[in-house]
Amino acid sequence: MQELYKELGICEEVYKLSKDVLDSLELRFKEIDKITEYNQLKVLKAMQENKVSEACLYSSTGYGYNDIGRDTLEKVYASYFHTEDALVRPQIACGTHALAIALSANLRPGDELFSPVGKPYDTLEEVIGIRESKGSLKEFNITYRQAELNEDGSINFDNIKKCINEKTKLATIQRSKGYLTRPTLSVKQIGDIICFIKSIKKDIICMVDNCYGEFVETIEPSDVNADLVVGSLIKNPGGGLAPIGGYIAGRKDLVENCAYRLTTPGLGKEVGATLNVNSLFYQGFFMAPSVVNAALKGAIFAANIYEKLGFSVFPDSKEERHDIIQAVTLNSKEAVIAFCKGIQAAAPIDSFVSPEPWAMPGYDSDVIMAAGAFVSGSSIELSADGPIKPPYNVYFQGGLTVNHAIFGIIKSVQSLYDENLVKIS
Numbered sequence: 001m002q003e004l005y006k007e008l009g010i011c012e013e014v015y016k017l018s019k020d021v022l023d024s025l026e027l028r029f030k031e032i033d034k035i036t037e038y039n040q041l042k043v044l045k046a047m048q049e050n051k052v053s054e055a056c057l058y059s060s061t062g063y064g065y066n067d068i069g070r071d072t073l074e075k076v077y078a079s080y081f082h083t084e085d086a087l088v089r090p091q092i093a094c095g096t097h098a099l100a101i102a103l104s105a106n107l108r109p110g111d112e113l114f115s116p117v118g119k120p121y122d123t124l125e126e127v128i129g130i131r132e133s134k135g136s137l138k139e140f141n142i143t144y145r146q147a148e149l150n151e152d153g154s155i156n157f158d159n160i161k162k163c164i165n166e167k168t169k170l171a172t173i174q175r176s177k178g179y180l181t182r183p184t185l186s187v188k189q190i191g192d193i194i195c196f197i198k199s200i201k202k203d204i205i206c207m208v209d210n211c212y213g214e215f216v217e218t219i220e221p222s223d224v225n226a227d228l229v230v231g232s233l234i235k236n237p238g239g240g241l242a243p244i245g246g247y248i249a250g251r252k253d254l255v256e257n258c259a260y261r262l263t264t265p266g267l268g269k270e271v272g273a274t275l276n277v278n279s280l281f282y283q284g285f286f287m288a289p290s291v292v293n294a295a296l297k298g299a300i301f302a303a304n305i306y307e308k309l310g311f312s313v314f315p316d317s318k319e320e321r322h323d324i325i326q327a328v329t330l331n332s333k334e335a336v337i338a339f340c341k342g343i344q345a346a347a348p349i350d351s352f353v354s355p356e357p358w359a360m361p362g363y364d365s366d367v368i369m370a371a372g373a374f375v376s377g378s379s380i381e382l383s384a385d386g387p388i389k390p391p392y393n394v395y396f397q398g399g400l401t402v403n404h405a406i407f408g409i410i411k412s413v414q415s416l417y418d419e420n421l422v423k424i425s
């Protein structure tokens with residue numbers, strides 16, 4: 001075994017360190033397996049309840065009228081999330097698009113959008129108009145307000161109360177930390193926030209940006225009264241197989257508004273051909289609990305090995321997980337680049353190329369991204385990205401198999417070690 005690792009560029013010191021860390025994680029990994037077992041059964045139940053048949057695996061073309069595969073898949077998502085309805089479509093280009101649809105479909109001029117958990121994900125700043133942008137909600141006279149978190153990243157309920165006013169129409173709650181080091185919210189915490197908001201003004205629509213959170217716990221935000229949950233199919237629920245897409249699950253009237261926004265008023269859910277993606281959407285959703293299991297184990301391994309090497313990690317090595325993202329504070333631009341080069345070198349696709357920082361649309365600093373993915377840009381596959389700005393955090397996520405997720409992290413450590421950016425004692 002060690003010989004093969006050596007052929008793949010892993011030296012003895014790094015190999016031994018990795019083995020030690022992995023050996024210490026056996027019990028932790030068993031806990032993850034329990035959650036996966038539960039969620040696999042939940043997915044299976046949702047598929048059986050809705051009588052997914054072989055015919056559902058075929059796809060439509062053209063207008064896509066009466067696409068039984070698409071319509072049944074939306075019922076499967078609604079069953080899994082325990083919601084009235086869902087929209088699951090290849091026409092949703094990415095997670096940001098899904099969120100933008102949910103917001104613009106359910107807000108009207110004069111309404112106010114509210115984030116109770118501080119700053120939203122970078123790409124939403126332009127959707128909302130926090131950073132000036134053509135076509136933003138702000139251009140349509142939809143205002144925005146956010147409740148700042150406490151210094152330690154915890155929720156400030158006083159701030160939330162102060163922000164809610166007669167215009168507040170929709171609260172957007174981001175589950176995952178995104179490019180921040182605040183803690184990711186647990187589903188229970190999301191439930192507390194929703195309960196608090198609704199106790200002040202009961203008709204506020206509570207939407208959760210569920211990106212990277214699906215299948216990490218045994219309940220989803222829709223189980224704690226979220227009116228809408230939104231995510232990307234090239235993250236957790238696509239199971240690595242969905243080649244594109246997004247989902248919105250929730251209250252029937254709100255999902256209907258989303259369908260009218262995605263296609264057109266009047267047409268809504270009736271149109272939207274699935275081309276050849278239905279079977280991949282089903283199979284990906286079926287595989288997703290296992291894929292998330294692999295990603296979580298990779299993240300926990302990363303937290304433990306980098307903490308041992310003296311870096312700050314979020315979440316830390318012992319903390320319970322609420323999403324699949326692992327942040328490591330690497331303290332220098334060089335270390336962020338070396339980390340990402342290591343992840344890239346571990347990939348099945350494009351392992352021979354070297355990632356460089358560049359100005360990506362939607363982000364306000366240069367970003368370096370490492371991904372050698374079967375689906376371009378898919379971050380449920382082993383991937384790492386870091387904005388090139390202090391404190392030089394790198395965000396690592398994904399891994400379709402446990403062994404690959406772990407190998408990627410080992411390779412990143414090797415890359416830092418080769419550049420003398422870490423010491424192994």
Ligand SMILES: *Cc1c(COP(=O)(O)O)cnc(C)c1O
Pocket residue numbers: 094095096097121123174175176177178209211212232
């Ligand atoms: C990835 C992500 C998004 C945006 O998704 P894209 O598919 O990159 O557009 C939004 N919110 C969070 C928390 C995310 O992680």
